[in-house]
Amino acid sequence: MKNNARGIGVGELVALIISSSIGTGIFGIMNDLANAAAAGPALLAWVFVGVGILALVLSLNNLSVKRPELDAGIFSYAGAQFGPLGEFISGWAYWLSAWLGNIAFATMLMSSFGTFFKVFKGGQNLASIFGAIIIMWLLTFLVNNGVESASFINTIVTICKLIPIFAFVVIMFISFKVGIFTADFWGNVANNVLHNGKTVSLFEQMKGSIMVMMWVFIGIEGASVLGNRAKQKSDAQKATIYGLISLLIIYILVSLLPYGVMTQAKIATLQQPAMGEILRHVVGSWGSVMINLGLIISTLGAWISWTMLPAETTMLMAKDKTLPKSWGKVNKKNAPTYSLMITGVMQTIFLFSLLFTEYAYNFAYSLCTAAILISYLMVGTYQMQFSYKKKEWGQFVIGVIAAAFQLTAMVLAGWQQVLMVTILYIPGFIFYYLSSKENARAINKNEKFTIGAILLIAVIAIVMISTGAIKVG
Template identity: 40%
Template sequence: MAIKQLARKKDGLGLWSLTGLVVGSMIGAGIFNLVQGTAEAAGPLATIIAWLITGVGMIFLILSFRNLTIKKPKLNAGVYSYAEAGFGKYVGFNSAWGYWISAWIGNIAYAVAVFSALGYFFPDLFGKGQNWASVVGMSVLLWSVHLLILKGVKTASFINALVTAAKLIPLAIFLLAIFLSFKVGLFNQDLWGLAGNNFDMGAVIEQVKNMMLVTVWVFIGIEGAVVFSGHAKKRSDIIKATLIGFAGVLSIYVLMTVLAFGVATQKDLAALDSPAMSMLLERLVGPWGAWLVNIGLMIAVLGGWLAWTMFAAELPYQAAKNKTFPSIFAKENKVGAPVVSLLVTNILVQIFLLTIPGTEGSAYNIGISIATSAILIPYALTAFYQLKVSLQEKKTVKYRAFNIFVGVMASVYAVWLVYAAGMQYLLITVFLYAPGMLVYVLMQIKNRKKIFTLYELLLAVVVIALFAYAVQQLLAGALDDTLGIKIADLIGQ
């Protein structure tokens, strides 16, 4: 976004402003349902293993961002610019497209989270946040956020302090409550999350895999400082902000998910209604705990919604300026807000909101899983580019070997994430990426550029083949459980 009100080039964002963006984008709706999502996926020890893998993997991604901001300072549009510089125009377009998709689908999850919290106060009206009354409310909020951003980011920036307090106060009380209520015997009751508390390597690995989409979702945002890197006062602040934000948020996530197994069984935690934190705190301290968490959640999620709408608008805007996205996305209003990028983004969100009442299961969990799957490709391409840049450096360059190691480890982690997500989410991701090919082709024709190089053409053929297979699986009903919608019933209607 042309964030002229937030960070004019002459002063820019300082360390703590960048840190606030990173923390603000990471701690959102996800943390309020993290206990339930964790217990649904894994037992206590598998949870610890999953956080260890995620923590190490994310550190290598952070170091990759650090190295690239130093070695490639002109690539200040962030994530997509690395993919384009390393692997060509079409790959760069897909990185931008995937990042954008992840952001606006994540906003759908935010919307469900808000109205699941409101459902606690008004159960007859909003239920669990997935009925038509909720969709009407979501739509009103969606376009209210839209208008707020159109007025300029400075108009919205005062909300940050309130949002931060709304997140941290309930979190602090929740952590204190589960710490004081923690029972060692209950925690040890089912360490591996398996019948009889028996160890089974295959089952534990499966639990760890199931945790990956959960853990990555709550860390989406580590690239936040990089997305706004062109507006940083000092480039050295970018990595500092990311590391500070990451370390603090990781500590909170590990404590709350692991300690929760000492106050309730895995089965009980997995069965908690959304928002899980409020339901569990109500059991521990009474109704006031649920009130506190639900109010905090609504404020925090609205802040996260605002932040991710800003992120969603920033990347198409920057990509359009670089002719990676259609030029119309670069259009601004008088205060510098990207009007077309915002409008298209929120129209897509609105369309998907209308599908929520027909969703079986948790629309929130489905939303975060799809949003996470969509962003895995941009993350992977960043890791691959970090490796490529390091390998191409002269052997005399300082820290070359270390940077190669970072690139290898970040790439391994990225590939592991795609594998852990599974084939069904890969196919759903293909559904979301494939339409972008048409946009890309039309844009290249308009700009009188060569559409594909040879290897890009081969890549496009692979995408088309996967898309055809995904359509076949969709029509066969193989993706019904993942999407939460019975396709055969929709076709029958």
């Protein structure tokens, strides 16, 4: 999409980042986190993840300043390092992540509607799926009517949805008891309850927390992806820092304060959205109603952002000739209609998988997180390469930390999900081939080897799923 005089300012970009990240995850993170770790290990995991995300944000800011011509989103850095195929691999992963995140939104949203309308209870039945499809297409047509107008709506929604989250934090502060928080700080008692007496080490608890925490941070790169729509390039840089600081404070408070109100074992057994159930425990049923209303607003707001991001991604990839030109065609409102329609169709098809997946929400967000780790990893490696050539050793260290963190998360916490994501590259490489043919660009030997290796991994993943070595959902 072309830039225009109107553009998006710092405030709207920060709202976009916060809204993209604060979606369904924050309303259920306390339950998912309590299933993985006690308060102590969770706090250490937040420090670990915070350092990794900070390194990613600093890398994005550095590259944005020093390579301003690479304005096609975070995947353009992979293109600068590895060529067209590298940009495609990163961009396709980012596109997958964006619409897979929408599937997680749909599951939690319809489950929240189930609090008020029993026909949607659970969020995975046919009524929920058709309801989610209707909402998804309504949002698609909204974005198709102009991205800037959608981002303005998103800013208003962000303000509205933060109110119940703020109320939750205040109530948790008032109800917080130090004795409850410190009673089982390292999880020795909870291990007996949640893991049938099995000892879970500090390392295992931290490892189990990583994917949960990474899920709620997805969207932090939003200002970089939409940076070409900012009034000034510096607006995107400021927005990423402001957004990260705000998110860290919000997430740590929301996820850790409940450990001082209820035991880890009780939090781990709560139904989703756990935030509502915790308030029900503290203040009564009105607290649950308030949170579910906030969840509905939050999810719809984040869903607007995540409808914008995949469309912007594929449009920019088409502009850089890693996808066919048709993916980049825009309408009179300057929105990529073709890309929006394809993404909408993919989401519609995938929504029906909710009927066959026992834990649809966890399955969708884990795949979403695994996919974006691929894009984040390539940002870190390019930060290393670029800083090494410039002999900027401080920036090089930042790149090492960013890349090492993403790789660690992929290997320790999400290797099964990463394998499953490779399966979704099978149709992707068809589009890459069509783009190469359309632009008279030969696929060289290194690219053929890389494509072959990824396809081999995809086949291995399919075999592992079919034999039960990888559990789907």
